[in-house]
Each structure stands twice: as C-alpha cells, then as structure tokens.
Amino acid sequence: MACTTILVGKKATYNGSTMISRNDDNPTGSFAVKKFKVVEPNEQPREYHSVISHCTIALPDDPMRYTAVPNVNPEAKGIWAAAGINSANVAMTATETLTTNQRVLAADPLVVYQEATDTTSEQIGGIGEEDIVVLVLPYIHSAREGVKRLGMLLEQYGTYENNGIAFADHDEVWYLETVGGHHWIARKLPDDCYTVIANQFSLDEFDLDDATGEQKEFMASADIVEFINQNHLNLSKGQFNARLAFGSHSDSDHIYNTPRVWYGQRYFNRQDPTWTNDGLLTGPESDVLPWCRQPDHLITVEDVKYVQSSTYQGTPYSVYSKSAQANIYRSIGVNRTSFLGVAELRNDVPREVSCIQWIAFASNVYNALVPIYTNCTKVPEYIGNTTLQVNTNNFYWANRLIGAIADPHHDTTIVSVERYQEALESACRQVINEGEKSFQSNCDAIEFCNAQNQKIVDLVQKYTDRLLNEVLFTSSCLMQNSYSRSDN
Template identity: 60%
Template sequence: MACTTILAGKKATFDGSCMIARNDDNANGKFAVKKYCVVLPEDQPRTYTSVISHVTIDLPDNPMAYTAVPNVNPKLQGIWAASGINAANVAMTATETITSNVRVLGADPLVEYVPAKDGKPEQPGGIGEEDLLVLTLPYIHSAREGVRRLGALHEQFGTYEMNGIAFCDADEVWFFESVGGHHWIASRLPDNCYAVLPNSFSEDSFDLNDALTRQENFMCSSDMRTFIEENHLALTDGGLFNPRLAFGSHTDADHVYNTPRMWYGQRYFNPTTVKWDGPDAQFTPRSDDMPWCRKPERLITVDDIKYVLSSNYQGTPYDPYTKSPQAGIYRPIGINRTAFVSIAQVNGALPEGYRAIEWIAFASNVYNCVIPQFTNVLTAPKYLSGTTMDVTTGNLYWDNRLISALADPYHADCIVDVERYQQSLGAVSRQLVNEAIAKAADVIDIHAYLADVNQKIADVASVQTQQLLDTVLRTSTMEMTNSYQCSDQ
C-alpha cells in the first residue's frame, strides 16, 4: 500500500503521549472498503490462513482485545486489519510499503506464493500487510515485544513484500523495516523526535553493535552483520551503518513519489531549522539525504499530524489546487485514494484504563475530520463499524468518500465549509474527551463508560458529517456544467 507514516516521541508531543499515525492508501484505481471495530479474544482466530499467500500459522491461545480497521469483505483480499491498539495499550500500524534494491533482493529473495501446477502442490508464500496486525498486536505487551514477535515471524515464515511497521506504548516508539525475504531491522525513535516516512527505506543510521547485544535503541535479525558482510551491502566506509544506502532504492521515481513527502513534513515541523525553499535550499523535494528523524521546533499535536497527513503541498508551488506551472508534479500526502487515517495516542500520564485513544477518519484527508475513540472498550459505534459494501450514507466511511468525491472538483467553493466542519467537530470531540478523562477516575465499569463516550462522539460526528455532505452536494450540484441561471420561479 502506498502510505505515509508519522511517528512522534513522548518528549516531542504536547501532552507527553507517544503517537504513531498512518495514511492507509489504496493502490491506484482500487478502493478497499473499511470499517473501525473492536476484535474480542473470542473472535481472534487460533489458526490463521492468509488469503494472498496461503500460508497457515497457528496462533497463541491467549489473545487480547484490540481495535482494528479491517476490510469489510475479507474474502476479497483478506482481513488487512491495518492499525489498532490492544488491551495492554500497545499500538501498531502496518504497513508502510517500502522500496529496496536488487542487491538485497538477490541476496534474500522475497517469499512469494507459487500456485499448484503440473501436478506439483502449491508453495505458500510468506506473510505480508494483509496479515501482520492480526498475527502480532493481540499478543504483545510493549512496543519492544511487538518488534521481537514480528521479527521472529519474518525469520520463520518470510515475507513477500518490503514493509515498514510502527509500534508504540506509553514510553517508546519503534519502527520496524523488513530487509529482503527474511531479514529485518528496527530503531527506537528518540523521545524528543518525530519522523515523517514515505514509501521508501527510511532509517539512515544504525548501531549494529547495540542491535546485536544490549538492544537499547536498535534491534535486528540475529545474522544481520553476516548478511551485510557476505553480500557486500554496506556502502559507507566506517562510522555507523547506513541502512537507507544499503537496503533502500535510489531511483528517479523516489524523487516524485517519496522524498517530497518527507520534505514537506520536515518543512512543516522544522520551518526555520534549515532552508527548505529557493535556489540555495539545503533540502529540496528531491533530496535523498534528509535525516530519518528530527527534533521539532515546537511540541507536536494530533492536529499537526493530521494536517501533514492531509497535505497537498499547500503553501508551495506544487499544490495541485493552484495554477502554478509546477502544480501536481509530486505525489500528495493527502491523496485521493486514502482508505483511512489512524492516529494512535498513548499517554503514560493517564491511568492505564483510559490512556489510549485512536483517531480515525476515512477517504481523502483534505475533506475529513479525525474522530477520537477510547480503545479500552468492548464494542465500537455503528457509525464507524457498520460500513456496508454498498454505497450508502449513514456511516463514516461512505459519508467521507462521498464528500471527498463531490468536493474535490469544486475545491475552492467547498473548502470553506469543510474547514468549518473540521473546526466544529474537532472542538466538540475534544471537549467530550476532556470531560471523559476528568470523570473517569470515579467510574466503576470503565469499558461501558468509555463506550458511552465513544458513542456520543460518533453521534455528533454523524450529524455534522451528514450536514457537510448535504452542503457539499448542494454546492457541487449548483456548479454542474448544465446549470442555467434563469428559472421560472
């Protein structure tokens, strides 16, 4: 999937939360119909079979409840649970599809499914984006444990694609990147930093000694040093190992599809740290050497993360909604084929019963508003979980999809109403969250209490989102090509 990920450490955020966020973007011309739900232990499979690769994996018998954003119809391409937070307040988002090079893939080929042919039985493939959340999130009690479990799965079963996966708990944020068919590395994000990650191999500095011994800030496959040395993958002479150079791609396509997204995100969070624009810019949208992470110039909010994940390069010559000669030359962050956005927020300053919130919206981020949901619940509101395969209204997925498609052709006419909606719904949602946190310490049944708060937020979202749909529909209808001002009324 062509996604964008943002990570933020607890000392980089406004309230001390660890945050991981991702736009889950569909492949061009495809739209996965999504819902937000809670998966209870009794609903978690004990034996899992991948639809795409046909691999079968036995799972532990002690899963925790977790939230997920799966496909509504898993028979098409599988579950694709994508993003969630479990009952231990550990968040995971999977995956950021990443690129590699022929030297890596020649040394450790991807494990692809081979169908039965000429009397030979099928050969199952490895694991991939379809599978990773279901195989990992229900069984981990920390971000580190998530890295270790996922790493073990990669080593045992292999993978048929290169992916980046984020984990966080109340204290740490980790980013995992697969390397070829069976290898992997993972880095702990410094607490005072953030990272904006497009569809390319991102980590640019890696301490192999730490990864293979103390594992304070790095982890990797146990044979990683040997793998690098035997296949001559290191491209630097001395100093810390640079995995981006060794494992990543360095193509012209990266400069229009990937590096511009990292450039815009770092430009937003660090507007004055370096010079981003003009002929003497230190970094441009085509720079390959931007750092994996930075310390932001100010503390980061949920709204900042949503803004960057909604970006169409506004404020630059590359904004497709302008008439600039350079408009639309780079792949936007907030693209038309986004399936959903998830922002996981885990705040260690709050009690365990209500420290985790997942912010959810569907379709193009330019026109939606993230809805907060406490994750320590046993059910999700129908407005978020009741998505149908048929196009309809009355659920957040299709309301968001319809608003996006109707508003985009008339962006200048609709965007003011969209921004008013985002401001209004965002304010009311946060008010309800703040009130809930203030009262939660005295609650006996925290699951029921938080589910009630989630329902109130969903009810407000339903009313305001459908009001926006009505407004956008009227605006777009009045702008139809066959309109005519003279009437008989």
C-alpha cells in the same frame, strides 16, 4: 500500499503522549472499504490462514482484545486489520510499503506465493500487510515485544513484500523495516523526535553493535552483520547507513517518496532556514533527509492530521494551485486514502482511559479526525456498520461522497469543509475533556469508554450529515449545465 507514516516520541508531543500515525492508501484504481472493529479474544483465530500467500500459522491461545480497521470484505484479499491498540495499551500500525534494491533481493529473495502447475507444486508465500496486525498485536505487552514477535515471524515464514511497521506503548516508539525475504532491522525513535516515512526504506544511521548486543535503541535479525558482509551490502565509508545498504536509489523516489518527507519535515521544522524548493540537500528530491528530527514545536494530533492531509499547500507543487509545477509530486493527501489512523497513548490521564485511536475515512483533505477510546467492547454503528454498497448511514461512505463531490469545486467547498473539521474536532475534544473530569479509577472503565464513544460518534454523524448536505448543494449549483435564468 502507498502510505505515509508519522511517528512522534513522548517528549516531542504536546501532552507527553506517544503517537504513531499512518495513511492507509490504496493502489491506483482501487478503494478498500473499511470499518472500525473491536476484536474479542474469542474471535481471534487459533490457526491463521492467509488469503494472499496461503500460509497457515498456529497462534498462541491467550490473545488480548484489540481494535482494528479491517476490510469490510475479508473474503476478497483477507482481513487487513491495518492499525489498532490492544488491551495492554500497545499500539501498532501496518504497513508502510517500502522500496529496496536488487542486491538485497538477490541475497534474500521475497517469499512469494506460486500456484501449482503441471510440473511444479504449490509454493506457499510468506506474511505481508494482510496478516501482520492479526499475527502480532493481540500477543504483545510493549512496543519492544512487538518488534521481537514480528521479527521472529519474519525469520520463520518470510515476507512477500518490503514493509515498515510501527509499534508504540506509553514510553517508547519503535519502527521495523524488512530487509529482503527474512531479514529485518528496527530502531527506537528518540523520545524528543518525530519521523515522516513515505514508501521508501528510511532508516539511515544504524548501530549494528547495539542491534546485535544490548539492543537499547536498535534491534535486528541475529545474523544481520553476516548477511551484510557476505553480500557486500555496506556502501558506507564511515558509520553504517542502512538506507544506503538496503534502500532504493531510483529517479521515481524523487517524484513519489522523498517530496512527502520533505514537506513533513518542512512543516515540523519551519524555523530551519535551509529549506529550499530545489536544493539537493534540503529540497523535495533530497536523498539525505534524516530519518528523524527534533521538531521546532511540540506536536499535536492536529499537526499530524494537517501533514497527513497535505497537498503541498503553500508551495508551487500544490495540486490545487495554478503553478506550472502543480501536481508534479505525489502528495500525502490523495483521493485513494482508505483511512487515517493516529494512535495516541497518553500519560497524563488514568491508564484505563488513556488510549485513543483517532480515525478518519477517505480523502484527508475533506474529512475530520475522530477520537475513539480503545478500552471498549462496543462499536457505534456509524463507524462499525460499513457496507460494501454506498450508504450515507456510515462514516466511511459519507466521507467518500463528500470528497468526491467537493473536490471538483475545491475553492468553493473547502470553506464548509474547514468549518466542519474545526467544529467537529473541537466538539469531540470537549466530550473527552468533560467526561474525563468526572472519571474515577474505581469506575467501570469499559462502560465509560463505550459511553464516551457513543457520544462522540453521535456528534460525528450529526456534523457529517450537515456537511454532506452543504457540499452537495454547493456543487449542484456549480454544475456545468447550470443556467442563471429561472422561471420564478
């Protein structure tokens, strides 16, 4: 999936939380219909069957409750749980589709499903984006544990695609990237840093000694050093650079991937005087942008949403500009986003109410980010009742319609959209602030979260219905077959 990931350490955020975020973008010409869901332990399978790869995996008998954003129609391509937070307050988002190179794929080929033929038997595939959240999130009690469990599954079953997966708990953020069919590496994000990742193998400087030793900040497949040496993958003259060894170096990266990283780093490090529009080191086609950086300012949820919605605004590459360079790069905020998820694990409130999964559906340019407490057992209808058919009584389709109606008249409708985003997100934060003032640790936390979520979603439906009315009226007035003369 063509996604963008943003991760933020606890010393780089405005409130000391850890944050992991991902745009779940669909391939061109495809729109996955999504909903928000709470998966109870009795709903979690004990034997998992993959739709795409046909693999079968036995699961532990002690799953935890967790949230997810699955496809509405799992029979088509599987569950695709995408992102969530479990009852141990561990968050996960999967996956960032990555690129790699021919040497890696030759040394450790992807495990791709093959149908049986007259002369060959069926070849079962490995695990992939369809499966990973369901296989990992219900069973882990820390971000580090998430890396280890996923690494074990990758080594045992392999994968049919190159992916990056993020994990967070209240203290740490970890990011894992697959290397070929069965290998992987992972790095802990420094607490005072952020990273922006865009469909490209991104980890750069990597401490192999730590990864194969104490594993304080790095982890990897047990045989990673042997794998690198046997296949001559190390291209570095000094410290090992994983991106050089495992990543791609194609011209298409400069159009599709690196510009998104450039724009995100340009936003979070605005005071950096070296940013240029065309420089080989700091421009949108740079091959050497660092994996992580310390931001100029503490990062908020709104900052993450802004970058995840960006269309290169403020640069000649903006898709809505009249510049000759408009739309030459793949933007972050595109039409085929199915949802945006931001997991915020807060450290300044009681643990029972500390985890919020912010969600938005459809194109981020025209939607708003909504906070949902994940220590809950009930899902408000408006975010959980998505149908396969278009229906304005759910948040997914309302947002999909708003984006499609507003985009042809962007300059006119964006005023209403921006007012909606500010008003709704402010109102939701007010519900959080006022509710948590009265929360006591001896209260029923789950009932509190259920009630808070319903209050928030009631506001979401009210404000979203109003915006849909506004953009529909405005765009109807601007139709090409309009005529100014009237009978009254």
